[in-house]
Amino acid sequence: MYIREQITEQIKNIIGEALNQVQATGALNIETRPDLFLEIPREKEHGEYSTNIAMQLPKQTKKAPRFIAETLVAHMKTDDSYLEAIEIAGPGFINFKLKKEWHYEVLKEVAELKADYGRNQKNSGKKFNLEFISANPTGPMHMGNARGGAIGDILAAVAEWTGYDVTREFYINDAGNQIVKFGDSLDARYRQLMGEDISFPEDGYQGEDITEHMKIFIAENGDVHRAMTPEERKPLLIDYALNKNLKQMRSDLAAYGIHYDVWFSEQSLYDSGAIKKTIELLEKGGFTYEQEGALWFKATSFGSEKDDVLIRANGLPTYFMADIAYHMDKFINRKFDRCINVWGADHHGHVARLKGALTAVGIDAQNFDVVIMQLVRLLRNGEVARMSKRQGKAIALTDLIDEVGVDATRFFFNLRSPDSHFDFDLGLAIEQSNDNPVFYVQYAHARICSIIRQMTEELDQTIALDYNRLIEKEELNLMEIIANFPDEILMAEDKLDPSRITRYTIDLAAAFHSFYNACHVRVEDKALMKARVALIEATQQVIQNALGILGVSAPERM
Incomplete structure (x- = not known):
């Protein structure tokens, strides 16, 4: 404790x-x-x-x-x-x-726990599933995925620090209408590249990546698939392009510091019979009805404004139907105690109906939460940025990382609570000044490391460490900020707001800079000097711990 x-x-x-x-x-x-x-x-x-x-x-x-x-x-x-x-x-x-003596206990805790300072076992023994990004695999990762990636990965780290057994999960939307459209787009581009005079689907995927996939496919396979009918060829093209896209996604996310434990295929819900079992369970409970050839879920019975379609009149399950089966798999088959999803603001209306469906199948919906993420604007020199080199209108995740780096990207996307809109200033993100918050925090860490390197040999090891020498208001304030770290982790997890950790690092860096400007570390009083070195060592450790949660580096030199 x-x-x-x-x-x-x-x-x-x-x-x-x-x-x-x-x-x-x-x-x-x-x-x-x-x-x-x-x-x-x-x-x-x-x-x-x-x-x-x-x-x-x-x-x-x-x-x-x-x-x-x-x-x-x-x-x-x-x-x-x-x-x-x-x-x-x-x-x-x-x-x-x-x-004031309570402050000194804080330094003792940090000195004892070091890299584990801030951890607790509040949720020990509980399984936590965090699904985030889950971008459409029909195209490259884009800027919209970057914020969800930072929020989800940091929230997962926060949960780990509170004792949860965390599974980071990516839900692959490899079934449904968008895959049908993906196959139509690939096949049309394939046929055009093979010399056929056909039109491209009006609602098809226009990205250059579709053309590139088919150029490489033809280079690797020649015209061996040309004799097939489109319906025979499309599954092959889909499988080929999806594998390419998923491989690139894994690579892009690894570059962003994100590594998933599970890549869950939507198609597997169909292959395993999970969709069918879920329909049977809902029907048995009396939560469905048929109308105009479609199967509907009685969402209004659970507080929604309208009922929702589960199976379309053409016999195809909706995305909602797959989502119910997917979350049943999480709670019932894989026995997660808590499941959190990070979704975009356009999915806000989907939350209540999914909670209602989970309740209908006997799952405690209180154990399911959704973090709704608002959009971010990228700005350069005060203007909305258009920076993609590869994807036309889309701003690619890799372009963003290339321009400002992983540290600034993750830090900036987590500066505000997920439900807040904000502007990402590209110029500020690469600026080496105190106006740049990630530089400000990292510089505090590097400065402390520099002081410790210079002063280690000056410390008199025969003098006992006396924390009671730390009595200045800046010293006491710095210790109080350090003491807040474990609580900030608990509150970030409880409120599903990982931006608390980002803001905390800024507060801690500010407290250190105030101390540094007011209190000399190298002083003639050897006992005071030793106590102040212990204070900045604790500060350095906590900055490092906090940046570790954020997936941001803690440089020793800058």
Whole structure:
């Protein structure tokens, strides 16, 4: 248990004992205790923790909040605790101020845990599935996949740090209408390259990659497939091009620092009979009906505004139908305790109906969540960027990485919460200045490494390490920021917002720079110098741990 957790439990116990006392003595008439919450006040002069417990009791006690707060505080015993003072503010807020000694426990924790500082076992023994990107395999990875990749991969890392057994999963949409259209496009381009005078499908895939695939296919196979009918040839062309695309996807994602544990084929749901079994289960439960030749799911029975088609009138399952079977496979066959998907904003309406379908088949939909991701604009010199060298209108993921690098790409795409729109400034992302947030954080790490390299031999090993020498406000503030790291990980996982870790690294770097500008590390006082080196060593370790979660490098030299 980290020091922040220990202090929180300590304060809650002190409040709990005070409540016991006032109940036992009759000082306050409390029959039902409200939930106890502790907050960290925005203003430091109000202390490190605050509670509004007194504001929740007037109705029961028939007393004013201020009187309740005074009565509770009078019964609080702080012996052998980290508490220095308890004060009442405003109408009845109770503020708790801590002795500065608690800060030093933070440095001891970092020194002991090192690369594991921040980890916890809250979710130990639970299986966590995180499906993200799942881009259409009919074309190259594009910029829209880049943000989903950063959000998903970092969220998976956050989950791992809270003890989950995490599976990163890519859902391959290799069945359905888009694959039919893909096959039509490939076959039309093949026939055109073979000299046939035919038109290209109006709704076909126009990308240059389709043409390139067919040029290479012809170079490798000649005209051996020309005599086939289109219906005989299309499956071969689809299989050929999909394998090429998936291989390139794996390569592009590896360059982006993303490695999946599972590549799950949509087609496998058909081949295994999972689609059929799911339909039978829904029909048996009375959750379907037929209308105009199609099979419908009673989504309105689960809060949706309208019912949804499962099987079209032409007999083909919808994407929704496959999605139900897919998530049943996750929860029932593979027994995941929690499943999270990262989806684009255009899928927002799909969330409620899928939760309803999962409920219908007996799955607790509370264990399924979707992170909705908003779009990002790429800007160069204040103008919307058009930067693709390979894909025409699409902005390729590889182009973006080539221009600004993996570190800046992952960091910038995770600067804001997933549900926020924001502008990605390409010029800023490669700028080596404090205005560039990823440079700002990495430079703090490199600067600390430089100081430690220079001063290691200067430290007097005969002098005991005395953290009590660290009393300046900048030193105490830096230790407080370090102490927040484990909580930030827990909150990032709980709120499904990995951007908290990115913002945390900026706050930590800012706290270090403030310390560095106010406090010299190399001083004549050897004991103070040793304590300050220990402080920056802890800072360096936590920056490294946080950047590791983000999949961003922590350079020792810049």
